[in-house]
Amino acid sequence: MGIALYREVRSPLHEVPVEVKIVCAVVTVLAVVATPREMLWPYALYAIGLLVLWRTVSIPLTWIAPRMLIELPFVVLAVLLPFAEGGDRIAVLGMELSTSGLWAAWGIIVKGTLGVAVSLTLAATTDPRELPVGLTRLRVPSFIATIVVLMLRYVELLAAESDRMRIARLARGDDPQAFHQIAATARGVGGLFLRSYERGERVHLAMASRGFDGAIPAMDGIAGVSAAAVRRDWFLGTAPAVVALGISLAAWLVR
Incomplete structure (x- = not known):
């Protein structure tokens, strides 16, 4: 995380x-x-x-x-x-x-x-592992706590994927400072959004198949x-x- x-x-x-x-x-x-x-x-x-x-x-x-x-x-x-x-x-x-x-x-x-x-x-x-636990203890709705969990888990993955996409564009001659490349940058942002949406769906299905009901466990006694x-x-x-x-x-x- x-x-x-x-x-x-x-x-x-x-x-x-x-x-x-x-x-x-x-x-x-x-x-x-x-x-x-x-x-x-x-x-x-x-x-x-x-x-x-x-x-x-x-x-x-x-x-x-x-x-x-x-x-x-x-x-x-x-x-x-x-x-x-x-x-x-x-x-x-x-x-x-x-x-x-x-x-x-x-x-x-x-x-x-x-x-x-x-x-x-x-x-x-x-x-960050404690934030969802704290929200649950404060009786925050479970769907908000779930959003926080997924955000904390995947924000760095998305940042790393965005960096890989940027490096790939540079390797193919893209100049992000050139105005005529703004269309390619916009397409990259759109592609990252679609990948994030698809990843979210896959993660949700995987969690649901393992019995996740939307509630964050208390995790009292867990290290950290x-x-x-x-x-x-x-x-x-x-x-x-x-x-x-x-x-x-x-x-x-x-x-």
Whole structure:
């Protein structure tokens, strides 16, 4: 099972039951999203908290930073907002920018960045094999847990197949940077989609023939899978989420 984002080190956060970490991450992201974008100090506190957490669990910034690039498309969208929005204008570096657009861009960038950072922290400290187990313990519908299982199992296989297709095109003289080759690239993407769909059907039939009924087993006691959370785990493991909620609430109170 793919573990590209998982950092196999020992830390207090690695030992927290997976269902507690999932709830903590979701609640923290919701708290960040609910924070007024006009207040700057709450986001500074969120960032400091993440830096302290990364230091505690030995996640270096050199590991986090390249993986944060996944949010670049949203950053590009946010950069365009100050030019496209209407309303009051303000001069910035000789350019007339929309005040509401600047605030909207700031909100998208800071909340998106913090959300991606929280997600990467969860991925770095949680073995992918535990995620379906945690979802099952949280009473998430079985079909969603099944989708997560198959995604984690086959995402790297699809990435490897895509890489093989790219190498095959290059070996036959394809230049992916040439505009006239865009049709070949599009056909390759379509072919990969069809192969993925066919693979999914074969896997489903194979699982059904072996008695799979859509429910993920608890797997308690299996090596690499943490035990179910007890009250103490919930109390300690959700502390970051409680702090994030407190910061968000305080921002609204002093707004």
